Amino acid sequence: MMVQQGSTQLLCLTASSGVPLFTRGASKQLPFSVIGSLNGVHMFGGGQGVVLSCCETQGGGKVVWRVFQDSVMLIAVSGGGGGGGGAFSRKEMEKEEEEEVSLQRLLENVWSCMVLVLGQDELTNIRNVERLKRDLRSCFTLIDQLLEERQEGILGNLTHCADSLLPPNPTLLQVAVDGFAQAADSEFGCLVVHGRVAAATEKWWRLAPQEVVLLSALMRSLSASGSASCDYPIFLPKGSPTVAHRLLRFQLLPGADVCVLCGPTPSLHRAESGLVGRFWTPLVETLRDCLAIGERCLPGSVSLRPDVLALLLINRETRRSVSLVRTSTNQPLSDPPLPSKARCWELLKLFYIFSTTRYFTQEETLSVSPEERAQRGYNEDFVLGFTHQPIQCYLVTEECKCFGLQTPQHQLFLLMPLSVSTFALRTVATQTLSDIVAATGF
CATH class of the missing domain: 3.30.450.30 (Dynein light chain 2a, cytoplasmic)
Incomplete structure (x- = not known):
């Protein structure tokens, strides 16, 4: 395993020569020989007419490559084990695929972050590598925020919807x-x-x-x-x-x-x-x-049902989202223990990826080329198996129950305790969506 379990290391190199520009994340950096090998295997594939976008390591980690503007190569190396070891992510949610989607999204965000701070010309017309290395330091605080996800409840890096x-x-x-x-x-x-x-x-x-x-x-x-x-x-x-x-x-x-x-x-x-x-x-x-x-994130005029553990509500028209996790101390001791607050945020992310890579629409993917969509790692084969557009999905795991609801204007993702009857999940979701929209007009 190349990096510590549960951590992610980001590598940035020049696409043409493979000169390292910076590395971020993971306390123990990869040796230069490993960085050179990761760049070399990608270049070898390119020479054979093959685009290498992702692979899995023997230790359960992931490596994801992405070249931007034929100028900069970004590589994300994950040590695996980031899902908390729960059955939710490893068995029922096919954790490997979710991790690949997250890493691909990370590379997109890091590139856009570099453009945000330095401008595209500075990155596509590299005249002085040493100067570019120095200039890129001004991006590190923002890149580290993307890597570390310091603030719970900020999901925009994943959803590309404004956290509101x-x-x-x-x-x-x-x-x-x-x-x-x-x-x-x-x-x-x-x-x-x-x-x-x-x-x-x-x-x-x-x-x-x-x-x-x-x-x-x-x-x-x-x-x-x-x-x-x-x-x-x-x-x-x-x-x-x-x-x-x-x-x-x-x-x-x-x-x-x-x-x-x-x-x-x-x-x-x-x-x-x-x-x-x-x-x-x-x-x-x-x-x-x-x-x-x-x-x-919601005003007091919104009254949520007590059986809602966490929610993510996306307005598909405005690309805005609200999300929250509730902690309850009133659950009977005989019930299975509720997931912790941090775990609920993690499960909410995993359920979002699970739903949008298999059932629901991601509007931003409709305008990208098939090649770019393939690089992002979206699971189209599964979606093409449907003769219709799914509008609801649910998942029962060992930690909680999940329900996803899609309407022309909204997507709602809910986590609920195991004590909620499965047949009642749809009722809870539709009522929650109705209550929020009626009170806020979101």
Whole structure:
């Protein structure tokens, strides 16, 4: 086994010559000879007209390759054992396939992260390798966040839907975001609370879903740095990979930040001194109410059934999502023990991958080429066996029961205790979806 069990190491090399640019993740780095071998076997396959995208190691790990723009090669090496050893992931969920999908998504996100920070020209026209190595260091904080998944409940890296928080007073916050962005000569503004999007301008939602996800990740990284404000140059991986924009970000309260994408004006000082106070000081109590929601992500007007352990709700039209895990102390001792909070988040991710690689639609895959879709590792053979589009699926495991529901506008993924009758899963899911949409309009 090449890396420690349960860990993932990311390698970045030049595609043409195989020169290592950086390695991240896993405390014990792979030897240079192993890195050279991983690059060499991929190049050998390419010379024989074969695209090597994934393989499994003798020790149960995974290696995934991906070349971007014929310039940069990214390799993810997983030590396996990341599923917690439960029957859910190893037997019933076919863990190996889920891990491959996660690693492919990781490589996509890392490449887009590099473009976000450095721009595509810097990565596709490599003139000085040593200079590029130094420049890439500015991406490490964001890349490490993608690798380590530090914040529970942030699933956008996997779903490519913006992790959202639904505030109790959305209209007030929406008016403030729109007005603040307009005053800053921008059409792109966003309010982030607890690392999740609470309100954004219409043009912000028109950005590519992956861009919204990565900008949210960048906001979390900048907020964690402790700075009250910053002026950060960024490129949009899909919309503007070669022309930089300015990201102006301001901390309103601990845990609440607002940002805009703009051009040369306004200056950071003008926006901070003249605009932040004018638009956001009157809304301090509204922001505190929004912060009080915390990890629940839903306002108090939403009443969830007690048999819902965890949920992920995706709006397929806006590419937004809300997710939460509930911890209950009222379960009788005679029942099987509930999964821990961390395990519920893990199971929710696994069930999402299980459902979307076999039954449900991932809209973003419809616009990619067959070659790219094959590289991403989606299991099309299974889906092609259906004569119709599945709209519901369920899974009974040794830890919990799961139910997935797909409508033209939503996808809902639920975890429920084993004590819930299997025939009642659909009722719980449909009622949960109805309650959330009726109360929030999500």
